[in-house]
Amino acid sequence: MSPSGSSTGDGGRPAAAVVWHDVECGGYTADLPLWLELAAGADGPILDVGAGTGRVALGLARAGHAVHALERDPDLAGALEERARGLAVVCIVGDACAFTTRLRFPLCIVPMQTIHLLEDRPAFLRCAHAALEPGGRLAIALLGDGVEEFEMELDADRASVDGVLYESRPTALRYQPGAIVLERRRRTETGKLVQSADDLVRLAVIDPDDLAADARAVGFVRLESRWVAPTADQVGSEILMLVRPAGPS
Numbered sequence: 001m002s003p004s005g006s007s008t009g010d011g012g013r014p015a016a017a018v019v020w021h022d023v024e025c026g027g028y029t030a031d032l033p034l035w036l037e038l039a040a041g042a043d044g045p046i047l048d049v050g051a052g053t054g055r056v057a058l059g060l061a062r063a064g065h066a067v068h069a070l071e072r073d074p075d076l077a078g079a080l081e082e083r084a085r086g087l088a089v090v091c092i093v094g095d096a097c098a099f100t101t102r103l104r105f106p107l108c109i110v111p112m113q114t115i116h117l118l119e120d121r122p123a124f125l126r127c128a129h130a131a132l133e134p135g136g137r138l139a140i141a142l143l144g145d146g147v148e149e150f151e152m153e154l155d156a157d158r159a160s161v162d163g164v165l166y167e168s169r170p171t172a173l174r175y176q177p178g179a180i181v182l183e184r185r186r187r188t189e190t191g192k193l194v195q196s197a198d199d200l201v202r203l204a205v206i207d208p209d210d211l212a213a214d215a216r217a218v219g220f221v222r223l224e225s226r227w228v229a230p231t232a233d234q235v236g237s238e239i240l241m242l243v244r245p246a247g248p249s
Contacts, residue, residue: 050114
């Protein structure tokens with residue numbers, strides 16, 4: 001793993017990836033009480049996987065927890081590093097499916113369905129198992145039940161940054177073999193210049209029992225799941241809870 005880099009694009013503006021991540025993900029807060037609750041029971045730093053620009057990591061750090069934030073995109077990690085100045089946050093650029101660390105953590109969290117984006121989930125589980133101390137817990141957010149297809153324009157998320165209006169509007173959600181595909185229309189407006197492009201997010205369909213079986217194969221023990229209720233704008237989550245046993249696994 002390596003330190004994070006710059007998060008600004010040309011002309012000193014935030015990189016586009018940073019702005020879109022903030023617009024599309026930054027407003028979600030329904031899961032924060034659960035991550036804070038889990039962190040309160042952990043004696044030591046928390047490993048936040050897929051930390052993005054710090055939606056969860058900054059909340060944990062402001063509550064007094066030390067956080068190591070793992071993010072693959074250097075622009076997102078750079079933005080998090082800038083926002084975390086003065087807080088106990090270590091920002092790390094690395095692949096969740098291929099990371100190592102000399103530290104051993106009491107808690108590793110994987111918020112906001114990041115697990116559905118990982119291409120090699122068994123590899124991630126092996127990395128996470130190695131990163132946890134004996135007795136350490138792994139909490140993974142999975143899409144909850146009730147995700148339904150749609151094809152309509154929903155309300156847009158918006159933000160104005162440095163004189164540019166950014167707008168992201170979900171337009172469809174479709175099931176494909178082994179995946180759920182979210183379609184969005186991204187639009188920017190700079191003065192009279194308007195640009196628009198479609199964006200697709202492919203989320204792997206994951207059965208919690210199958211993921212738990214993969215976790216058991218690398219030495220985890222399954223605990224009782226926790227739940228985050230759906231909101232008017234977001235589906236709910238099942239938080240798959242796993243533990244690295246304190247004794248031989």
